[in-house]
Amino acid sequence: xxxxSRLRAFFAVTTPAVWVLLALALGAAGLIAARxxxxxxxxSHWLFAKGHVAVYTPVFAKWNAEQxxxxxxxxxxxxxxxxxxxxxxxxxxxxTPVADIVETERSMACRAFTxxxxxxxxxxxxxxxxxxxxxDKINAPSFAPWTSRGRIFGLPHDVHPVMLAYRADLVxxxxxxxxxxxxxxxxxxxxxxxxxxxxxxGRPDRYLLNFWPNNRDLMELLLLQAGGGLFDADERVAIxxxxxxxxxxxxxxxxxxxxxxxxxxxxxxxxxxxLRLRGVVVAALMPDWLAGIWKLDMPDLGGKLRLMPxxxxxxxxxxxxxxxxxxxxITKASKDFETAWALAKRLYLDPEVHAAFFKRTxxxxxxxxxxxxxxxxxxxxxxxxxxxxxxxxSQAADVPMRPASPYNLxxxxxxxxxxxxxxxxxxxxxxxxxxxxxxxxxxRLAGAQQRVEKMISRNVFLRETPPAR
Amino acid sequence: xxxxxxxxxxxxxxxxYVALTAAGIFTLIPFAWLVCAAFKxxxxxxxxxxxxxxxxxxxxxxGRLTLLNFFRLFRELGxxxxxxxxxxxxxTSALLATFCCSLAGYALAKFRFAGRGLVMSLVLAALVVPGxxxxxxxxxxxxxxxxLNSFAGLILPGLTPAFGVFLFRxxxxxxxxxxxxxxxxxxxxxxxxxxxxxxxPLVRPMIGAYLxxxxxxxxxxxxxxxxxxxDPQSFPLSVAINxxxxxxxxxxxxxxxxxxxxxxxxxxxxxxxxxxxxxxxxSGAVKG
Numbered sequence: 001x002x003x004x005s006r007l008r009a010f011f012a013v014t015t016p017a018v019w020v021l022l023a024l025a026l027g028a029a030g031l032i033a034a035r036x037x038x039x040x041x042x043x044s045h046w047l048f049a050k051g052h053v054a055v056y057t058p059v060f061a062k063w064n065a066e067q068x069x070x071x072x073x074x075x076x077x078x079x080x081x082x083x084x085x086x087x088x089x090x091x092x093x094x095x096t097p098v099a100d101i102v103e104t105e106r107s108m109a110c111r112a113f114t115x116x117x118x119x120x121x122x123x124x125x126x127x128x129x130x131x132x133x134x135x136d137k138i139n140a141p142s143f144a145p146w147t148s149r150g151r152i153f154g155l156p157h158d159v160h161p162v163m164l165a166y167r168a169d170l171v172x173x174x175x176x177x178x179x180x181x182x183x184x185x186x187x188x189x190x191x192x193x194x195x196x197x198x199x200x201x202g203r204p205d206r207y208l209l210n211f212w213p214n215n216r217d218l219m220e221l222l223l224l225q226a227g228g229g230l231f232d233a234d235e236r237v238a239i240x241x242x243x244x245x246x247x248x249x250x251x252x253x254x255x256x257x258x259x260x261x262x263x264x265x266x267x268x269x270x271x272x273x274x275l276r277l278r279g280v281v282v283a284a285l286m287p288d289w290l291a292g293i294w295k296l297d298m299p300d301l302g303g304k305l306r307l308m309p310x311x312x313x314x315x316x317x318x319x320x321x322x323x324x325x326x327x328x329x330i331t332k333a334s335k336d337f338e339t340a341w342a343l344a345k346r347l348y349l350d351p352e353v354h355a356a357f358f359k360r361t362x363x364x365x366x367x368x369x370x371x372x373x374x375x376x377x378x379x380x381x382x383x384x385x386x387x388x389x390x391x392x393x394s395q396a397a398d399v400p401m402r403p404a405s406p407y408n409l410x411x412x413x414x415x416x417x418x419x420x421x422x423x424x425x426x427x428x429x430x431x432x433x434x435x436x437x438x439x440x441x442x443x444r445l446a447g448a449q450q451r452v453e454k455m456i457s458r459n460v461f462l463r464e465t466p467p468a469r
Numbered sequence: 470x471x472x473x474x475x476x477x478x479x480x481x482x483x484x485x486y487v488a489l490t491a492a493g494i495f496t497l498i499p500f501a502w503l504v505c506a507a508f509k510x511x512x513x514x515x516x517x518x519x520x521x522x523x524x525x526x527x528x529x530x531x532g533r534l535t536l537l538n539f540f541r542l543f544r545e546l547g548x549x550x551x552x553x554x555x556x557x558x559x560x561t562s563a564l565l566a567t568f569c570c571s572l573a574g575y576a577l578a579k580f581r582f583a584g585r586g587l588v589m590s591l592v593l594a595a596l597v598v599p600g601x602x603x604x605x606x607x608x609x610x611x612x613x614x615x616x617l618n619s620f621a622g623l624i625l626p627g628l629t630p631a632f633g634v635f636l637f638r639x640x641x642x643x644x645x646x647x648x649x650x651x652x653x654x655x656x657x658x659x660x661x662x663x664x665x666x667x668x669x670p671l672v673r674p675m676i677g678a679y680l681x682x683x684x685x686x687x688x689x690x691x692x693x694x695x696x697x698x699x700d701p702q703s704f705p706l707s708v709a710i711n712x713x714x715x716x717x718x719x720x721x722x723x724x725x726x727x728x729x730x731x732x733x734x735x736x737x738x739x740x741x742x743x744x745x746x747x748x749x750x751x752s753g754a755v756k757g
Contacts, residue, residue, distance in 0.1 A: 014669050015677040017742045021560040021684065028557035035702065050712060080711050083695030090605060096612045097699070273515040297721070299512045
């Protein structure tokens, strides 16, 4: 057999795909092997929010330039949220590697508080915060999501107050004056003319608010605003309350039945953003972080929006709420706590970093002395020249407290099931009066409370919760 | 004038082709949206469903389209590094998994040895274990083995998936006659020679199909690399593109261009291998 025939026979043994993939694998391996393999031996920082990277990068660069040794230099790693949660919890439970400093979101951080206090993977910062006087310098409600059984495990990154953003161009064109509006009832009454059916298709051309029954985050936001919620200050389940029943009965009639005023326009989606751009949604619940996202995703809305405090549930009631939240925790596995703490303060307590953050994201810091920075008082063209920073800051002190229960998500799911059932009933029976739904709401919330309590009772470690006052 | 049988058959098939073409176009709509979005600015992505409307040719404002997303992808974000990582991971995993699964499938199909039934039962039992259930213990095991933050940590656990072993076992049972192997043994061929020169060519369509399946699976694997790899320089495309999506801001143009870049190599490979892929998937489907 000649050499070319042998070669042909060799390659014919298997499919050409094998040879193509072999060539690709070898080529890629060559490129990877040629890369410099420098590996840091210093400290590490994990975060999940891409928007934070650009602000932190110069801070880390300056920090690293100041460090005399490699050991105290920091390397930051952006990780997708679920992966960060899995890595963090694996580390806390089984000792796998974890960063010295972890920036984590509320729903992930609370999972770390499931076990006994002494086994929480983050360092307890309570005494340190008190000793350094930081408890008074930081907006008090911002500590709540990182506080478990009275101990604080993270430095808060934000406040996330919520305002109402509305389409001023549509509202003004309809001759509506919102300056006297104080309550949700007054808001919907004033805005009703915008729900006219101009095109004659049998449906309103616009809806007044962005809300729908299975949006758990917005539901929790409105429960908290009303003084309701899922857990009390001692982290005991507080689902079956009169306040929650009242809010859910109202929300059900907002989004179903003949009195419907809300529409489903999900954030972060092309479909939802298109509805907003077309003016199908007139107003939206607007935490500070969402304002930053809207600026990036929908610049065409610039100048058409205005901010106002949330309408209260009753006259004199709370005009804001809260949704989301991020903290910086120092892990017990950290090689050098003192250095990690110094770096944490550099990241979270520097007014210049806060101003840079606000410019990129519209997020206000919880560090009160930073609020005086001129960046927060600057007119915001996206909101028609309103000083969005000052407006959000004006609500910061009134943001409701949220206990950091690891059972928040399952509890929220159970309460959301109640809202969905009530909305279905409102649609089916054509109910527009919340009073009609109240008995049903109470009964369903009682069932939800029982289910969540049963789930929590299986966790023997949480029985050390302080007794009822 | 009467129609011939062939003409009649063509006429009958015409509505079928029309319906299939319509369905084909329908399935391509999301892909068309992706391609359009990759060439648009963030402001235009939500302002227009597909291309930005204007006074240009076909009523499109061509001047608003941009290549900036692609420039940023390669220059600022270094997506080329992630592309190399993806190619290496997917190609290596596909080759090694196909090799190991075909060996295991061959052994289970053609060799009689003590415990063969038990091994086969274990393979079948492993098929029903969801992959996500193994993430946490797998992570701990990789940590104990010192394989975290390495490509080996991703490639080794996927070397012999139960699905692949079972697939090749079935292919070997159907496609490789025992008499052929016996003849080769009588002629003095060694076991590896038999495997490489007789068995492999007989299951060639299955090899093409399985290569494609594992390549695609590894290429699209998202959570595995997120968990195992800790160094951004090692991230494959699936993870690198996801990093473009932030909680406090999403650059849709960049994500869409990144998605387009990530689809291109897989599409090319599929076009190259589609004949073998389809042959592999349909082998055994028709009784010979």
